[in-house]
Amino acid sequence: MSTLLQAxxxxxxxxxxxxxxxxxxxxxxxxMQVLSFAQPALMLFGGYFVVYFSSRLGLNFYLAVxxxxxxxxxxxxxxxxxxxxxxxxxxxxxxxxxxxxxDLVVRIITGNLFGVESGGIGATGDPWGLGLFxxxxxxxxxxHWGDVVLNQRRFAAIVAALLVIGILLAFFxxxxxxxxxxxxxxxxxxxxxxxxxxxSVFALSWAIAAALATVAALxxxxxxxxxxxxxxxxxxxxxxxxxxxxxxxxxxxxxxxLIVGLAESLTITYxxxxxGFLGGSFSQVVPYLVMFVVLLVRxxxxxxTREVERx
Amino acid sequence: MLEVRNLEVVYSDVILVxxxxxxxxxxxxxxxxxxANGAGKTTTLRAVSGLLDVHNGNVTxxxxxxxxxxxxxxxxxxxxxxxxxxxxEGRRILAEMSVEENLRLGAHTNHRSMDANxxxxxxxxxxxxxxxxxxxxxxxxxxxxxxxxxxALMSAPRYLLLDxxxxxxxxxxxxxxxxxxxxxxxxxxxxxxVEQNAMMALSIADxxxxxxxxxIVMDKPAGELLDDEDVREFYLGLSGDEVQSxxxxxxxxxxxxxxx
Ligand SMILES: Nc1ncnc2c1ncn2[C@@H]1O[C@H](COP(=O)(O)OP(=O)(O)O)[C@@H](O)[C@H]1O
Ligand SMILES: [Mg+2]
Numbered sequence: 045m046s047t048l049l050q051a052x053x054x055x056x057x058x059x060x061x062x063x064x065x066x067x068x069x070x071x072x073x074x075x076m077q078v079l080s081f082a083q084p085a086l087m088l089f090g091g092y093f094v095v096y097f098s099s100r101l102g103l104n105f106y107l108a109v110x111x112x113x114x115x116x117x118x119x120x121x122x123x124x125x126x127x128x129x130x131x132x133x134x135x136x137x138x139x140x141x142x143x144x145x146x147d148l149v150v151r152i153i154t155g156n157l158f159g160v161e162s163g164g165i166g167a168t169g170d171p172w173g174l175g176l177f178x179x180x181x182x183x184x185x186x187x188h189w190g191d192v193v194l195n196q197r198r199f200a201a202i203v204a205a206l207l208v209i210g211i212l213l214a215f216f217x218x219x220x221x222x223x224x225x226x227x228x229x230x231x232x233x234x235x236x237x238x239x240x241x242x243x244s245v246f247a248l249s250w251a252i253a254a255a256l257a258t259v260a261a262l263x264x265x266x267x268x269x270x271x272x273x274x275x276x277x278x279x280x281x282x283x284x285x286x287x288x289x290x291x292x293x294x295x296x297x298x299x300x301x302l303i304v305g306l307a308e309s310l311t312i313t314y315x316x317x318x319x320g321f322l323g324g325s326f327s328q329v330v331p332y333l334v335m336f337v338v339l340l341v342r343x344x345x346x347x348x349t350r351e352v353e354r355x
Numbered sequence: 356m357l358e359v360r361n362l363e364v365v366y367s368d369v370i371l372v373x374x375x376x377x378x379x380x381x382x383x384x385x386x387x388x389x390x391a392n393g394a395g396k397t398t399t400l401r402a403v404s405g406l407l408d409v410h411n412g413n414v415t416x417x418x419x420x421x422x423x424x425x426x427x428x429x430x431x432x433x434x435x436x437x438x439x440x441x442x443x444e445g446r447r448i449l450a451e452m453s454v455e456e457n458l459r460l461g462a463h464t465n466h467r468s469m470d471a472n473x474x475x476x477x478x479x480x481x482x483x484x485x486x487x488x489x490x491x492x493x494x495x496x497x498x499x500x501x502x503x504x505x506x507a508l509m510s511a512p513r514y515l516l517l518d519x520x521x522x523x524x525x526x527x528x529x530x531x532x533x534x535x536x537x538x539x540x541x542x543x544x545x546x547x548x549v550e551q552n553a554m555m556a557l558s559i560a561d562x563x564x565x566x567x568x569x570x571i572v573m574d575k576p577a578g579e580l581l582d583d584e585d586v587r588e589f590y591l592g593l594s595g596d597e598v599q600s601x602x603x604x605x606x607x608x609x610x611x612x613x614x615x
Binding site for chain 2: 133220223230231233234235236237238239240241
């Protein structure tokens with residue numbers, strides 16, 4: 045029982061990270077109909093700035109995260125303005141391939157900026173200061189409930205994702221700009237007739253995606269709390285999540301992240317015991333396996349729009 | 356005064372659609388722009404609203420002036436801010452969103468006066484107030500048209516461009532829309548009304564333009580157009596000789612295409 049609970053908790057933490065990355069993909073896709081392959085690089089880029097501000101400059105961890113989010117968001121904006129703006133009106137697949145190039149460039153720049161060695165997200169095992177919140181400064185890196193161990197980075201991932209996603213959904217629902225973004229996604233010409241600057245919406249969607257990727261970067265290695273250049277591959281696993289959700293659906297991406305996160309975590313826990321012959325890292329295949337099954341039943345993903353897929 | 360001068364528009368660099376048209380909408384007037392399908396009415400409105408880009412179209416000659424200032428190089432967003440707002444052909448409401456969200460979008464450029472403008476829209480269309488929270492996609496065709504017009508009014512425009520607002524509506528609804536256009540105009544907004552329903556448009560317009568394959572072929576006060584023999588006979592279907600065969604009509608139409 046506690047094994048199951050443990051697997052579910054870990055799965056939720058994994059789902060939180062997938063959700064953050066997948067939302068970035070979906071937001072860009074909704075506004076520009078382009079699948080951006082630059083998300084992995086933006087995640088590393090933002091993550092390294094957290095390392096830089098917190099570990100190297102020694103700033104307060106929360107401040108470091110905030111600054112890194114701002115730097116990444118701004119960079120997303122600049123990337124859109126300089127490399128994607130001139131591509132408006134070009135075939136969508138060409139623009140998508142262009143983003144692969146952007147991904148490479150950003151990864152190389154990130155590597156040069158920070159050196160290739162890995163960096164720690166926060167100097168200590170408790171960068172969030174959760175110990176202070178619960179009045180126990182000696183608090184370690186994990187919570188214990190009986191046999192269940194919750195690494196506090198996982199706990200932080202779940203809380204941060206809920207918070208960030210909540211803010212994002214409220215932004216789309218209630219704010220003037222959020223509404224303009226939804227309108228642009230639904231009918232670009234209508235948005236234009238109402239005075240929305242569609243090009244600003246494109247740029248903003250890149251900024252938001254980069255900011256989300258930065259938050260995700262905090263949690264991609266909950267055990268070691270470090271980030272290194274090879275971890276971009278983690279973000280690629282959010283691609284099947286996006287496809288399962290239906291490409292252009294925020295709700296779909298969130299549900300898909302939950303399904304994939306849980307499935308992967310349960311596989312990590314139970315597959316070595318019950319199906320050991322599948323090998324040691326079979327869980328890596330799970331997102332793609334889930335995608336395969338979902339697409340057999342629902343060709344447009346869980347909540348995908350048919351029209352979108354016909355393009 | 357909103358003026359189109361000798362405007363030429365080309366799609367995809369090769370398809371010449373507007374061949375030098377001129378028209379003007381004096382402040383506070385209703386101007387009707389009539390013509391058969393494919394004449395270029397929608398293209399004219401796209402040019403005025405700065406929407407040609409979306410359709411890979413370009414202004415290749417002529418100009419569009421707002422109070423004497425050229426606006427045809429300005430962005431769509433800027434043109435809305437200058438006071439020219441359009442309700443597109445086919446209503447194009449945001450079907451997934453609520454009525455109120457559609458109206459909020461209309462207030463994008465004029466957020467500060469949103470409440471006052473929404474009040475004005477609800478006053479013009481009391482029905483929309485009752486349906487404020489419902490999903491716009493579930494409204495009837497007439498209600499959706501009202502929402503589209505209401506949304507265009509949320510920026511408190513000086514000029515309202517309407518592209519075939521009566522399209523697909525039952526006669527009673529067409530009358531309602533017509534009365535509302537008159538009321539909007541009475542409150543001080545200039546209206547450029549594109550219609551295939553010439554009768555409806557000319558009955559409320561001050562001035563009318565008739566377009567045919569990219570040219571203005573008639574430019575007269577609405578009253579004169581209503582009295583014009585040819586317009587009455589072929590355009591308004593008010594011919595005294597009612598037992599004309601369809602073939603004859605078609606033959607006639609080929610000769611006088613702007614009447615079809
Ligand atoms: N995006 C486009 N590309 C090429 N041709 C177009 C485009 N949009 C409209 N046209 C053509 O321009 C002409 C005028 O169309 P339009 O302005 O929609 O006329 P109307 O509104 O009077 O029916 C038509 O022949 C139409 O086929
Ligand atoms: Mg038209």
